[in-house]
Amino acid sequence: MLRAGKHRHKSYEQVAATDRGYCEWALREGKHYGTFRDFAAWLRRTHGGVVEFGKYRGRFYDELLDTQEEYCRWALALRDPSDRMRGFLDFAEGRAKRKPREPPAKKSKPAPPPPPPPPPRPEENGGITCKICFAEPVKAVFYPCGHASCEGCSALLNSVCPFCRADIVVVVKAFL
Numbered sequence: 001m002l003r004a005g006k007h008r009h010k011s012y013e014q015v016a017a018t019d020r021g022y023c024e025w026a027l028r029e030g031k032h033y034g035t036f037r038d039f040a041a042w043l044r045r046t047h048g049g050v051v052e053f054g055k056y057r058g059r060f061y062d063e064l065l066d067t068q069e070e071y072c073r074w075a076l077a078l079r080d081p082s083d084r085m086r087g088f089l090d091f092a093e094g095r096a097k098r099k100p101r102e103p104p105a106k107k108s109k110p111a112p113p114p115p116p117p118p119p120p121r122p123e124e125n126g127g128i129t130c131k132i133c134f135a136e137p138v139k140a141v142f143y144p145c146g147h148a149s150c151e152g153c154s155a156l157l158n159s160v161c162p163f164c165r166a167d168i169v170v171v172v173k174a175f176l
């Protein structure tokens, strides 16, 4: 709330929104008058300051930062900024430090789901694939011929080896 001047009894926000020239004046001269010092400090804290020159004259620093990206890039790239430009640049740099800009979200497609793992091969389970069903690991050895199959197949054999037609006397559990 301003306590003096032509905008007496108006809130800082109101004056900032309606009278840029006044803000400019307060920032420049406010330090000489106690009443306006607070207002000027508030302006600096909230908006950084008022541009006093060029085509954006009368704009608040933060407005420029938010809306005129091109201009800000140009200003920040100046090798030898004038004193009046300095104020704006200090504000821009200070703000950049306070809240670093989020990098733009990557618009990459979501990663495709990984392919399903291939079904485990019996060999990888430490066994040899049954030569009858080609699915299960060998777990049974026929005695005496020595051929072998998985447990399921060995149970179906009618005591004759399917590979060599020899009689199977006994089926031995294999530990391969």
Ligand SMILES: [Zn+2]
Binding pocket: 130, 131, 132, 133, 134, 135, 136, 149, 150, 151, 152, 153, 154
């Ligand atoms: Zn089998």
Ligand SMILES: [Zn+2]
Binding pocket: 142, 145, 146, 147, 161, 162, 163, 164, 165, 166
């Ligand atoms: Zn055999």
